[in-house]
Amino acid sequence: MSLSETELISLRRKLHQIPEIGMEEHETQALLLQVIQAMPQKWLEIKTWKTAIMVHVSGQKHDYTIGYRTDIDALPVTEATGLPYASKHPGKMHACGHDIHMTVAIGILSYFAEHQPATDLTFIFQPAEENASGGKQLYDAGVLGDWLPNEIYGLHDNPQLPAGTIGCRQGTLFAGTCEIHAHFIGKSGHAAFPQAANDMVVAGAAFVTQIQTIVSRNVDPIQSGVVTLGHFAAGTTGNVIAGSAQIDGTIRALTQKNNLKIQQRVRKIAESIAAGFECRLELDLHQGGYYPVENNPQTTASFISYMKNTPEVDYQTTPPAMTGEDFGYLLAKIPGTMFWLGVDSPYSLHSEHLAPNEQAIQKGVSAMIGFILQRQTEIN
Numbered sequence: 126m127s128l129s130e131t132e133l134i135s136l137r138r139k140l141h142q143i144p145e146i147g148m149e150e151h152e153t154q155a156l157l158l159q160v161i162q163a164m165p166q167k168w169l170e171i172k173t174w175k176t177a178i179m180v181h182v183s184g185q186k187h188d189y190t191i192g193y194r195t196d197i198d199a200l201p202v203t204e205a206t207g208l209p210y211a212s213k214h215p216g217k218m219h220a221c222g223h224d225i226h227m228t229v230a231i232g233i234l235s236y237f238a239e240h241q242p243a244t245d246l247t248f249i250f251q252p253a254e255e256n257a258s259g260g261k262q263l264y265d266a267g268v269l270g271d272w273l274p275n276e277i278y279g280l281h282d283n284p285q286l287p288a289g290t291i292g293c294r295q296g297t298l299f300a301g302t303c304e305i306h307a308h309f310i311g312k313s314g315h316a317a318f319p320q321a322a323n324d325m326v327v328a329g330a331a332f333v334t335q336i337q338t339i340v341s342r343n344v345d346p347i348q349s350g351v352v353t354l355g356h357f358a359a360g361t362t363g364n365v366i367a368g369s370a371q372i373d374g375t376i377r378a379l380t381q382k383n384n385l386k387i388q389q390r391v392r393k394i395a396e397s398i399a400a401g402f403e404c405r406l407e408l409d410l411h412q413g414g415y416y417p418v419e420n421n422p423q424t425t426a427s428f429i430s431y432m433k434n435t436p437e438v439d440y441q442t443t444p445p446a447m448t449g450e451d452f453g454y455l456l457a458k459i460p461g462t463m464f465w466l467g468v469d470s471p472y473s474l475h476s477e478h479l480a481p482n483e484q485a486i487q488k489g490v491s492a493m494i495g496f497i498l499q500r501q502t503e504i505n
C-alpha cells in the first residue's frame with residue numbers, strides 16, 4: 126500500500142530526530158533504505174553512493190525518465206522548538222526542512238511502487254545540499270548511469286506560504302551563491318606598540334566596509350545581489366594586536382553573470398586591502414554546485430499549468446528568492462523545475478524554532494503524483 130498521511134508524518138518525525146550534517150547522513154540513509162525496501166519491489170531497483178540513495182522505478186515504457194530529487198542533510202543548529210520529537214543529535218537540526226522534503230519524496234515513491242508509471246522514474250536522495258554540493262558530487266561521479274533523468278523536479282519548503290501551497294515561477298527561482306573565505310595574515314604584537322605589528326582587525330574592518338560598496342556601486346540596481354559576511358574572527362584579547370583575521374560570508378545573485386562579477390569585485394577588494402595593509406591574503410571563493418536555480422521554460426509551463434488548473438492544489442506564483450540550492454547545478458545539466466511547498470511557520474528557514482506544518486506533506490505528495498501522471502500523458 127502507498128504510505129498513508131499518518132505513516133508519512135510518523136516517518137517525518139523519525140527523520141526529524143536524527144539530523145546529520147552533509148556527507149555524514151548514515152542513520153538517515155539507513156532509515157530511508159529500510160522504508161524503501163519495505164515497499165513492493167516489483168518495479169524498483171535501489172543503488173547507493175556514499176550517503177545518497179537512488180531508486181529507479183521501471184515504467185511501462187523505457188524511452189523516457191522523469192527524475193525527482195530530495196536533499197537529506199541537516200544543519201549545525203541547536204533545536205529550540207520544544208517539540209516532543211525534537212532532534213536527538215545535539216547541535217544538529219533539520220532547520221531547513223529537509224525532513225519534509227525526504228518524506229514527500231518517499232510518499233511519491235510509495236505510490237509509484239504500487240502503481241507502475243507509464244515512463245521510468247528516478248528518485249534521488251542526495252546528501253550535502255547545505256555544505257558540500259552533494260548533488261554536483263553525485264552527478265559528476267556519474268553514478269546515475271542510465272538512470273539519468275530526461276527531466277527533473279524538486280521542492281523546497283517555504284515557511285511563508287500556507288501549508289501545502291505550491292509556489293513556482295518561470296525563470297530563476299533561487300539565487301546562485303558563492304562562499305567567501307578570506308584570511309588576512311599580518312603580525313601580532315603588544316597593544317602599546319602598533320608600529321611593530323601589523324593589525325589585522327583594522328585590515329579586516331576595512332575589507333568589511335569596502336565590500337559594502339559592491340552591491341551599491343557595481344551591480345545594476347534594476348537587478349540585485351547580496352554580499353553577507355556572517356563571521357569575523359580576529360585576535361584574542363584587548364591589549365594584544367591581532368595578527369590574523371578570518372572572515373567568512375556568502376555572495377548571492379540571480380544570474381551567473383552577476384555572481385561572477387561580484388566574485389571578481391570581492392577578489393579585487395581583498396587583494397587591494399592586502400596590498401594596502403602589507404599583509405598576506407588567503408582567499409577562497411567557492412561556488413561549487415550552487416548555480417542559480419533556473420527553471421526550464423517547457424517543464425515549468427507544464428508544471429504551472431497543472432498546479433493552476435487542479436482544484437485540489439493551492440498555487441501561487443512566487444518571486445525569486447536569494448536562498449541558494451545546489452539543485453541549480455542539476456538544472457544546468459538536466460531540464461526541470463524547482464518549486465516551493467508552503468509549510469506555514471512564523472520562523473524562517475535555518476531558524477532553531479522552525480516547526481513546519483506537517484499538513485503540507487500529503488498535499489505535496491498528492492500534487493506531485495498528479496503532476497507526474499499528467500506529465501507522462503504529455504510525453505507519451
Ligand SMILES: CC(=O)N[C@@H](CCC[C@H](N)C(=O)O)C(=O)O
Nearest residue numbers: 255256302303304375448449450
Ligand atoms: C535553501 C538554503 O537555505 N540553502 C543554503 C545553501 C547554502 C549555499 C552555500 N553553502 C553558501 O552559503 O553559499 C543557503 O544558505 O541559501
